[in-house]
Each structure stands twice: as C-alpha cells, then as structure tokens.
Amino acid sequence: MKTADLCVYETRVNHSGAQWKTVLCVFLLAGAVACAHGLSRDAKSLVDYDGTALDVQQSPKEFMGRVVLWGGRIIETRVLKERTDVYVLQQPLDLDDRPLSSDDYLGRFIVRSPELLDPAVFNKDLMVSVVGTLMDGEVSNIGEREYIYPVIEPKEVKVWEPKQDATPMFHFGFGFGTQF
Numbered sequence: 001m002k003t004a005d006l007c008v009y010e011t012r013v014n015h016s017g018a019q020w021k022t023v024l025c026v027f028l029l030a031g032a033v034a035c036a037h038g039l040s041r042d043a044k045s046l047v048d049y050d051g052t053a054l055d056v057q058q059s060p061k062e063f064m065g066r067v068v069l070w071g072g073r074i075i076e077t078r079v080l081k082e083r084t085d086v087y088v089l090q091q092p093l094d095l096d097d098r099p100l101s102s103d104d105y106l107g108r109f110i111v112r113s114p115e116l117l118d119p120a121v122f123n124k125d126l127m128v129s130v131v132g133t134l135m136d137g138e139v140s141n142i143g144e145r146e147y148i149y150p151v152i153e154p155k156e157v158k159v160w161e162p163k164q165d166a167t168p169m170f171h172f173g174f175g176f177g178t179q180f
Contacts, residue, residue, distance in 0.1 A: 038097040043131040043156035044069060053090045053107030056150040060137030068152065070109060071099035071129035074159075077119040084117040085110050087149070088128060098160055099127040109150045110138060111157065127160040 049066040056063045072091040077084065090106035091099035111117075111130050122128065132152035139148055 039069070039129055039131055039156050039158050044097070046155065047131060049134070053109040053150050054105075055107075056109075056134060057107055057137065057148050060134070060148065060150050063134045063150070064136060066134045067131065067155070068134060069093070069097060069129070069131050070152065071097065071127065072106070072109075073099065074122055074124055074126050074128055075108070076124060077117060077122040079116065079119060082114065084113050084115065084122075086113075086117055086122050086128065088130075091127070093129065097129045097158070099129060107150075108142075108147065109152055111154050112151050113154055113157075117157075121159060126162070129158045129160070130154050131156045 046067045047069045049063065049068050051063075051068075053070065056068075070088070070090055071093050072088045075087040075089050077086045087108065087110055089108055091102050092104055092106065094100050111128070111132065112135065130152060132154040135151040135153055137148040138151050139146055141147065
C-alpha cells in the first residue's frame with residue numbers, strides 16, 4: 001500500500017469509529033433521559049430499617065418509628081373521611097427502587113396518609129415505592145383470614161408508570177414484506 005492509501009484507510013477507520021461513538025453516546029443519553037426518576041436521595045437517607053413487611057408483621061410495636069423503603073403492587077386504595085389507605089403487596093426493589101415483578105412473598109403493608117391519595121392515581125395493579133415511618137400494625141382480613149398489616153406513614157411516595165415492552169424496536173428486512 002502506498003502512504004496515501006494508508007492515510008485514506010486510517011481516516012475511514014477513525015471516521016467509522018467516531019460514528020459508532022456518536023451513536024453509542026446518543027443511545028446512552030436517550031436511555032438516561034428516558035429513565036423515570038425514583039425517590040429522592042434526601043428521603044432515602046432517612047431509611048434505617050431494611051427488613052420486609054413479613055418481618056415487621058410478627059411484632060409491629062417493636063419497629064414503630066423506624067423508617068423503611070418498601071414497594072410493591074397496589075392491591076386497593078380506600079379513601080376514608082380523614083385519611084387514605086393504600087394496600088400494597090410488597091415486592092423486591094431494583095437498583096432504582098422500582099418494584100420488580102416477583103413470585104417472592106414479602107408480605108403486605110398499608111400506606112396511610114392524611115392527604116387524599118386519589119385512587120385514579122394510586123390505581124390497582126400499579127407499582128409504588130414509599131419511604132415512610134412504621135406505625136403500629138392493623139388487623140384486617142384477607143378473605144376470611146385475619147392479617148396484621150404493618151402501617152407506614154409516608155414521607156415520599158412514587159407511583160410508577162407501567163413498564164413498556166422491552167423488546168427491541170429494530171426491524172431488519174429486505175425484499176417485499178419479508179422480515180427476520
């Protein structure tokens with residue numbers, strides 16, 4: 001190869017590498033912008049207990065005043081005269097504090113707020129994360145069986161939008177109507 005040919009080749013390789021870096025940066029930036037923000041650092045810094053609702057259920061008075069970060073699937077939202085109770089099936093949380101769909105049974109808990117938590121927002125089957133103070137437990141029924149629900153007074157609550165389908169949106173095809 002002549003020196004001139006090497007220069008052209010190097011330029012093409014570097015140019016191609018720059019394109020890939022640009023594409024990668026665009027995807028990373030888009031992913032960072034698209035990520036929903038979870039709970040604030042200030043709220044999370046208050047957490048002093050990392051057990052589950054099942055752990056607290058056995059002796060709720062022992063844990064009164066402790067601050068937890070829990071999340072899960074909303075089972076029901078009850079708006080009462082002086083408060084709102086959001087019943088939640090606890091689920092493990094991911095690194096962004098978003099509840100994961102899981103078969104692990106961690107128990108149930110109630111988020112109890114003196115504010116109106118609108119059932120149209122705190123809708124059944126949506127995921128929710130909460131930082132709050134553990135209050136006493138409350139006995140209620142699941143069907144005909146008594147159940148002790150740990151009760152949380154919320155400091156900060158995040159209702160998560162349903163996750164979109166995570167399958168790639170890339171379609172490659174050629175010919176007429178053929179995809180693979």
